[in-house]
Each structure stands twice: as structure tokens, then as C-alpha cells.
Amino acid sequence: MTLTEKILARAADKPNVQAGENVWVKADILMTHDVCGPGTIGVFKREFGATAKVWDRKKIVIIPDHYIFTADSMSNRNVDILREFVKEQGLPYFYDVIDDPDGKWVFDATQGLLKKQYGANFAGVCHTALPQKGHTRPGEILFGTDSHTCMAGAFNQFATGIGNTDAGFVMGTGRLLLKVPETMHFRLEGELRPGVMAKDIILHCIGEIGFDGATYRALQFDGPGATSLSMDDRMTVANMAIEAGGKNAIFEFDAKTQAFVDQRCRANGTKENYEPVERDSEERFVYETTIDLSRLEPTVACHPDPGRRKLAKEMPDTKLDRAYMGSCTGGKTSDFLEFARILRGKKVIIDTFGVPATPEIVRDLQTTLWDDTSVWDILVNAGVKMTENASCSACLGGPVDTFGRMNTPLKCISATNRNFPGRMGHKESQVFLASPATVAASALTGHITDPRDYLG
Numbered sequence: 001m002t003l004t005e006k007i008l009a010r011a012a013d014k015p016n017v018q019a020g021e022n023v024w025v026k027a028d029i030l031m032t033h034d035v036c037g038p039g040t041i042g043v044f045k046r047e048f049g050a051t052a053k054v055w056d057r058k059k060i061v062i063i064p065d066h067y068i069f070t071a072d073s074m075s076n077r078n079v080d081i082l083r084e085f086v087k088e089q090g091l092p093y094f095y096d097v098i099d100d101p102d103g104k105w106v107f108d109a110t111q112g113l114l115k116k117q118y119g120a121n122f123a124g125v126c127h128t129a130l131p132q133k134g135h136t137r138p139g140e141i142l143f144g145t146d147s148h149t150c151m152a153g154a155f156n157q158f159a160t161g162i163g164n165t166d167a168g169f170v171m172g173t174g175r176l177l178l179k180v181p182e183t184m185h186f187r188l189e190g191e192l193r194p195g196v197m198a199k200d201i202i203l204h205c206i207g208e209i210g211f212d213g214a215t216y217r218a219l220q221f222d223g224p225g226a227t228s229l230s231m232d233d234r235m236t237v238a239n240m241a242i243e244a245g246g247k248n249a250i251f252e253f254d255a256k257t258q259a260f261v262d263q264r265c266r267a268n269g270t271k272e273n274y275e276p277v278e279r280d281s282e283e284r285f286v287y288e289t290t291i292d293l294s295r296l297e298p299t300v301a302c303h304p305d306p307g308r309r310k311l312a313k314e315m316p317d318t319k320l321d322r323a324y325m326g327s328c329t330g331g332k333t334s335d336f337l338e339f340a341r342i343l344r345g346k347k348v349i350i351d352t353f354g355v356p357a358t359p360e361i362v363r364d365l366q367t368t369l370w371d372d373t374s375v376w377d378i379l380v381n382a383g384v385k386m387t388e389n390a391s392c393s394a395c396l397g398g399p400v401d402t403f404g405r406m407n408t409p410l411k412c413i414s415a416t417n418r419n420f421p422g423r424m425g426h427k428e429s430q431v432f433l434a435s436p437a438t439v440a441a442s443a444l445t446g447h448i449t450d451p452r453d454y455l456g
């Protein structure tokens with residue numbers, strides 16, 4: 001069995017499963033957020049009763065992160081619905097925007113968009129917050145009401161996005177009927193060269209198979225190249241499996257996985273025991289390829305879908321209006337460090353927005369000093385509009401007052417993960433997906449630029 005099949009077999013209490021088979025699996029974690037949470041709660045109450053209790057209080061994680069820092073009253077109200085449900089059910093893992101469990105969330109637009117407006121429990125973007133807060137564990141099953149839930153496959157777990165109806169059912173029963181996906185095998189060899197990042201790996205893979213090339217399939221990444229990647233890098237790769245239609249992505253378990261997961265579970269007091277899955281000689285794949293990481297170059301996914309692959313060096317004629325750094329894919333600490341390495345001591349010449357994925361990342365950037373200047377200040381000095389309000393922000397457009405949203409038909413190079421028409425706002429805007437390094441170099445020139453021209 002492949003890694004994915006092994007996890008599903010265990011969760012289904014079966015000795016083995018085969019691709020195409022339907023199995024009932026037990027969930028280890030159900031995550032929801034402010035956009036889908038109210039709908040999921042509605043389904044749960046409709047189907048199980050107004051006074052029903054969730055199947056396991058400690059296995060539900062609720063993370064408001066999408067439409068948070070907006071004066072849109074309906075969006076603010078969504079966070080209040082989550083808070084009321086958490087109080088009613090006594091759920092321990094709710095990463096609220098405010099500290100008062102009896103309060104109401106109202107974004108204060110008069111304070112502007114840059115200075116933080118959240119309390120001590122706020123965790124930021126769900127997929128980045130889940131591992132930071134100790135909710136991702138090898139060998140487990142994570143369901144989330146968000147398509148990029150597949151990011152947690154970086155931790156050797158089966159993680160996939162589900163709709164509100166399925167999530168309402170999981171909330172009541174802890175189980176879900178799943179078809180076992182076929183597995184595509186991506187063996188990674190070699191190591192990335194300077195100026196080439198994990199984002200380039202996944203943009204390369206999606207370019208190979210197309211934006212629907214992995215529909216309802218598992219993407220297994222392994223080999224020495226996968227082992228060479230940091231956990232942040234593995235998260236970037238796994239995050240975008242869905243951009244090729246994938247059901248999930250999965251990496252092998254190793255010492256890096258163990259160190260990250262153990263430290264985070266211990267620090268946050270979450271469950272510490274887990275059972276990883278390992279490869280064996282009986283794996284059957286529906287597709288196999290080997291990628292030499294040392295041969296990859298800075299890559300761009302062009303408008304209007306993530307499979308439109310080109311090399312950055314082929315696109316000097318693509319003029320840009322905007323650059324955007326952020327999201328679960330491209331808003332991690334390591335992403336911002338690469339971004340800053342290229343911008344340090346220089347000035348961007350187009351509107352450039354920086355949105356860290358979580359408050360922890362904001363703190364990292366504000367406390368990491370390079371020659372007595374924080375990375376945060378290096379970016380601000382380079383002309384980047386940095387916000388402390390860690391969230392999804394303009395990654396998926398959002399209400400019109402969302403930080404970085406494209407309200408006119410602009411061309412933007414972005415470290416985010418999705419570029420279908422209208423994704424970041426105006427439906428005639430164009431989004432070019434690239435690594436943080438390529439976004440930085442392009443912000444300096446105003447057109448798509450190979451970052452290797454700017455390496456120190």
C-alpha cells in the first residue's frame with residue numbers, strides 16, 4: 001500500500017484498502033473557519049438536533065482567519081457565531097480574534113489596516129496555525145472545511161478539504177465515507193539551488209500534469225530531495241496539491257517531522273502520541289515521475305490557472321502593477337526571510353503588500369535582527385506595506401476593504417496559491433503565482449524577474 005492507503009486502512013480498521021474502494025474512516029481532527037464554520041454548524045444542528053453535542057470536543061479546531069480585518073458586518077458576525085457555538089459546546093481549541101469569550105468582534109477601521117487588532121489567542125491562517133498549535137500529527141486523518149487542508153500532508157498525515165455537509169456529519173459522528181484515491185508518485189532527487197524555492201517545485205509539478213492532472217488523487221512526495229526540504233518547504237509543496245485537483249498530498253515521516261511535531265504538541269499541550277506510516281515494497285502508483293531539484297529554475301504560473309507554467313526568465317515583458325506576499329503557502333517565516341534577503345537595502349517600485357500568515361510569524365520577523373535591524377523594518381524600509389493583521393487577507397479577495405485586495409483590473413505577482421479569474425478581487429485582474437524570491441525581484445523591477453539576478 002502507498003502511504004495514503006496505509007493511513008486510510010488503519011482509520012477504517014481494515015488490514016488493507018485499494019484505490020477506488022469506499023471506506024468509512026475515523027477522523028482525528030476536524031478543522032473549520034469563519035467562512036465555512038457557520039454553515040457547518042447549521043448542518044450539524046439541522047441533522048443532529050439543536051441541543052446535540054459534537055462527537056469529541058478535543059478533536060474540533062476552530063480558527064477564524066479569512067474575512068477578519070474588515071468592517072463588513074456580516075463577516076464580523078461569522079466570528080461571533082463561532083464563539084457562541086464554542087461556548088455552547090465547551091470546545092477547548094478555538095483561536096478567537098478577541099480575548100473576551102462573551103464579547104463581539106467589531107473591526108475598527110479607524111485604526112487602519114497595519115497595526116494589529118487581535119487578542120492573545122488569535123492564531124492566523126488555519127493551515128499554518130494548525131501545525132504551529134500542535135494539531136497535525138503523522139499517521140492521522142485531518143478533515144478541514146477548506147481546500148488547502150492538504151497542506152498538512154507535509155506531516156505524513158492524510159489531510160483533505162471537505163464541504164460543509166460532510167463537515168456537519170463529521171462533527172456529529174467523527175466518521176466519513178471516503179473513496180480511496182489512486183496515488184501519483186513524485187520522487188524528488190538532488191537539492192534546490194540558490195534562488196529556487198519549494199514553490200518552484202510544486203509549480204513545476206502542476207505545470208507537468210495540468211490544473212486537473214491529479215483530480216481525486218493522492219500526491220506522494222518522497223526520495224532524498226524530499227528529505228532535504230524543511231518542514232516549511234514541505235508545507236508549501238503539499239499546500240498546492242489541490243491546485244492540480246489532488247485529494248491530498250503526503251510526505252514521508254523523518255527526524256525533521258518528528259522534531260517539529262513533538263515540539264509543537266508539547267508546547268501547546270495537545271495530544272503527543274502518534275503512529276507514522278512508512279513506505280514498503282508493495283506500493284502501486286497510477287503515475288510516476290522523478291524530479292531533479294537541482295535542475296529546477298524560478299517558475300511562474302500564469303493567469304488564469306495554476307498549470308500555466310513558464311520560467312521567470314522567459315517573462316521580462318510582463319509588466320506588473322502589484323506584488324503580494326502572504327497566505328498559508330507563501331506567508332511563513334522562511335518565505336519572508338527569502339523575500340527580505342532580496343529586498344534588503346533596495347526599494348520596490350510597484351505597490352507591494354506583505355501579510356504574514358500568523359501572529360507568531362509577525363513576532364519572528366519583528367524580533368529577527370540582521371545587523372541590528374529587524375527583518376520587519378528591512379521590509380518596511382524597502383517600501384513593502386507590512387500588516388500585523390495576520391490572516392488570509394487578499395489571497396481570496398474578500399470584502400472590498402481587505403488589505404491588498406485588487407479592486408481594479410491590475411496585474412499582480414503573488415506568493416499565494418491560486419490564480420483563477422477574480423481570486424484576489426477584481427474579475428479582470430491577473431495573478432501570476434511565484435516564489436517569494438521571484439515576487440521580491442519582480443517588485444524591484446516592475447516586471448516578472450528571475451530572482452537569481454538579485455542574489456547577494
Ligand code: SF4
Nearest residue numbers: 148327328392395396
Ligand atoms: S491564505 Fe488563501 S489559500 Fe490559505 S486558507 Fe486563506 S484563503 Fe485559503
